[in-house]
Amino acid sequence: MKEKILIVEDQFVEADYLRLMLTQAGYIITGIARSVSQAEQLIKSEKPDFVLVDIFLKGKQTGIDLAKQLSADNIPFVYLSANSDEEVLNAAKTTEPYGFLVKPFREKDLLVALEIAHYRHKHNQESKWRSEKQLTKDLYTIEKEEGNWNTKVIETAKVLQKHLPFDCVDVKFKPLESRHYSGFAFMRAGFSEYQTIDLNSLSNMSGRPMEEIKDLLEHNSIDNTAKWYNGDDFKKLFPVHPMKALFAKVFGFSSNIVLPFITSDSYMFSLSFFRRLEEGYNAEHLDLLFRLQQPLIAVMNSISANEKRSALSIHHELTSIPHRKAPDPNPDFGTIIGKSPALLNVMDLIEQVAYSDTSVLLLGESGTGKEKIADAIHNLSPRKNKSFIKVNCAALPPTLIESELFGHEKGAFTGANDKRIGKFEKADHGTILLDEIGEMPLELQVKLLRVLQEKEIERIGGRDTLKINVRIIAATNKNLEKEVAEGRFRLDLYYRLNVFPVRLPPLRERKEDIPALAYHFMNYYNHKSGKKISGISDNVLKSMMAYHWPGNIRELEHLVERSILLARGSLIEEIQLPAIPKTSAAGIESSYIKTIHENERDYIISILKKCNGRIWGAGAAAEILNIPPSTLKSKMKKLGIKKEFIP
Template sequence: MKEKILIVEDQFVEADYLQLMLTQAGYTIAGIARSVPQAEQIIKTEKPDFVLVDIFLKGKQTGIDLAKQLSADNIPFVYLSANSNEEVLNAAKTTEPYGFLVKPFREKDLLIALEIAHYRHKHNQESKWQREKQLRNDLFNIEKEGGNWNTKVIETAKALQKHIPFDCMCVYFKPLESRHYSGFMFRRSGFSEYQTIDINSLSNISARPIEDIKRLLEHNPIDNTAGWYNGDEFKNLLPVHPMKAMLAKVFGFSSNIVLPFLTSDSYMFSLSFFRRSEEGYSAEHLDMLFRLQQPLIAVMNSISPNEKRSALSIHPEFDMLAPAKTAGISPDFGTIIGKSPALLNVMDLIGQVAYSDTSVLLLGESGTGKEKIADAIHNLSTRKNKPFVKVNCAALPPTLIESELFGHEKGAFTGALDKRIGKFEKADTGTILLDEIGEMPLELQVKLLRVLQEKEIERIGGRNTLKIDVRIIAATNKNLEKEVAEGRFRLDLYYRLNVFPIRIPPLRERKEDLPALAYHFMNHYNHKSGKKISGISDNVLKSMMAYDWPGNIRELEHLIERSVLLTRGSVIEDIQLPAAPKKPDAGIEDSYIKTIHENERDYIISILKKCNGRIWGAGAAAEILNIPPSTLKSRMKKLGIRKEFIP
């Protein structure tokens, strides 16, 4: 039996048409709601399996407001909308819908969208269950296996890393009667590598006496409560938790999640995870930690009390804890170079998605290495021995791109002298990379969407459809949400591609990787040119670290290639970096007094930040400012406030 579906649509004709199509397809209709309160009432009584929700509804609340509740209740939903501006897209994206249908749509589009949404929801739930089951097994094996305290905690960190992302994991520990915690940190230094930081190490890194560190480890009432803190919430926590404040200052952490628990031998543990990202954690992460509480307690119980007292002594007895690298086989990321936190986050995402057939959207500036990331995803997947076809959508003439992608029959058009096999057909059973997807013409986007939904192609001039099994990786350096808002990219295609987005950081956000990248390119062009250059001078490395690299890794590669060719000795002593733009005089800037309009602009931006950029709806900026949304938009336009530049 097919799902029971609730239709949330305030246009009578459209709602009636939806009900007719769905009933004919065998679905049961739970009801039709014209507003959010009506929908909430039907959900309570009818308990639908699925919801089709229009974004713009009668009343103060929108479909996005309803979607937040649906997401919290784990009820899958698909958005319906005839509008696709950037503001709507940004708000809708945060609710993580299972699909998006742009009006008007065909009956076939509706039914396929529902099938895909059903599959994604089921697959999502099963995938989460399987991952969590595997994690429980990993923790069980860690509990049963031998090994000292350090080994067990590192293995626990490695197991959790796949599910609870972190740049650093802190383990705090104390007998119930004690006022002070002991403990140490595991900071990521590579994909499967962790640096152990004890009290001595933390004292050296922070330049604070050991006695100060001990005082900061005093039990805080906040430590008794599990919770997650992102961005401003994390900042608000720092004044009342000095230890977290010091770690945030020293390591640049911006989010935190904590799970305290008691072991059977009356010790209180606290696992505290930190990330540099401001949006590092969610309620879903905390729920998972709660479900893992018993296996984690079992791991800690498996360590003898004597070893706990010895390994976690508050006194500086941590020489036994050396920087550790986890055992086992790590994924092969090919020629991806670097160990910066920003790059490690990307590697974590690659590791999560590579083994499935999920579509991936790679986002990043030109020259950041999106093609290398696509190579890693394919090479780690079950399709690694199958075709990997790459298509640069920006390099294909608009008149030929359809033929390139889907092929054509002989005589299909003037110049079609032979049958041509398209890229999708060549990639069958393998992977296709659609690079620069943002450059694809609108008329072809419609055809691509249908290929992705129906998993079949038709050659130009052909009469038969061909079933294909292709994994999609799309890449772009454009802001697709802005492209959607300006009518150059279809919203439904964006949602179809944006199943698993990975943002590739620009080089300026991962400067820790600069030396490794520079030496990698130096060795490559050294070998290519037959030279024997052995190093790069400190002055050159310093100047490279001070540069912002607008051309990213591609620019670095070209500059290193040039430097290798121009260097006559054995060390690169000079590099031709472009001149940096001059900064304004500090004295003039400090003496400047803002105008009324500039102060108004700053105030509106501050309100928008608090509302996460939302203009309309309950609790949004227009409501807080007590002005109509249209007036606020006019003021923003006049003052030059662009939503995409609001952090």
């Protein structure tokens, strides 16, 4: 049975043309609305399955205003537009449409767009249902398994992380009749690793005395309402939640979502999640937590009464739980280096999308590692044993791009002496990376759009169409919204590629990863050049942390390679960084001061892991770090690194 479709279009000729095409294709037209108010009335009375909505309507309200309501009511819709500027496109994206048609379009374009929208809507609903069903099952499994606070809370955090992103989770609880509560705070330290933040480590990180933090806890309100807070709304909590204010200051949190609940043994619990992103949470996240309330209560019910009483015996102490790595294997992210929050967010997105056939659009400055991310997506997908074809659209002459992508028959044009198999055909049943997609000529963008929609190609000079099954990953360092607004990139192709965008952070937004990246490149070029460089001096690391890195990871790699070749001893003691502009030096330096302790802590932990936690002796951490063991122990105490933290 064909869907019922509502057309929202204020141009009579265009609306009637749409009605005619859709009726001939077997769709049922519930009506034609020429304004948002008319559309709202028809939606209530006719309940359409799909809506075609023009962005620019006459009157105060636009198609985007209507789309917000459609999205809230879970009615799929496809936008119609003749043109769009960057601001309108950004507003349209937030409504999460299921398609975009640019006028004028062919009848086949319309019907294919509707088929894709239907598939995406159905797949999206089924995917969410399956994902949530598995999450609920995982939580009930945690409830039934043997375990204490260590196991139960960490495992709960781990399964929630895939569906409710967070940089830190705070678990608080108290008996209903008591004013005093206890709690545990877990900071994400790696892809499947979490670190306990206790009073001692919080005191060291914040530079505030332990007694002062205990006093903050004494005057901290407990969350008793399920709600989410972003940006300024989060900051408004600080006067009554001084601990949230402290966490925000020390760790840079900008958003928070809370779920309080009561267990069967009369304990009040509060799960509080934090993110550094200002727009970290929304109503959908809160709805998910509401639906998970019963399995979450079951997990907390399963923790023994003795453990709860024991945790409450020391007022306000955040009981120390050792750093724990998830027992199941991490996804293979290949040579992606780093554990910064910005990179972990990208890795979360990779894990979510890799196993599907969804198109992915990688956005980011030059040198941020878009090709490495594409490699990881392919290697984690069911297509990993199939072809992965990479095409640099910027490197191909415009006259050859079509032949390179789609192939040609012998004699198709002058110089076509043999039949050529195109990149899409070679990638059949595998993955294709269209790198620098923003450089593709407009005339070829139309052909690419049809290939993506109809899943078939035709070689130049050929008569037959060939069905293909290819997963698309596109990448660009350009602002495609701006390119669309200025007429250099098709709006419908942009939307077709922008199904699952992943923004890669520049290196200046993930400075915590610089030492790990620098040592990775040092080891690589050390081996390649046959040198025996053992480390990087503190001054060089400080210079790296203070530099702005306009060339990102690629620039860092080239500079480390050059420094290896120029090094005279066993240590890199100089690096030839471009001069830092005076106007920005103060801001960059302050950024470096803010992250240096976290950076030093991560580096020491990485060395201890390699040494299996050994501090003394030949080949142990103190020797590798070239400091006395007593100094290393002192640093570990200051930075809150415990022996049990090391796996």
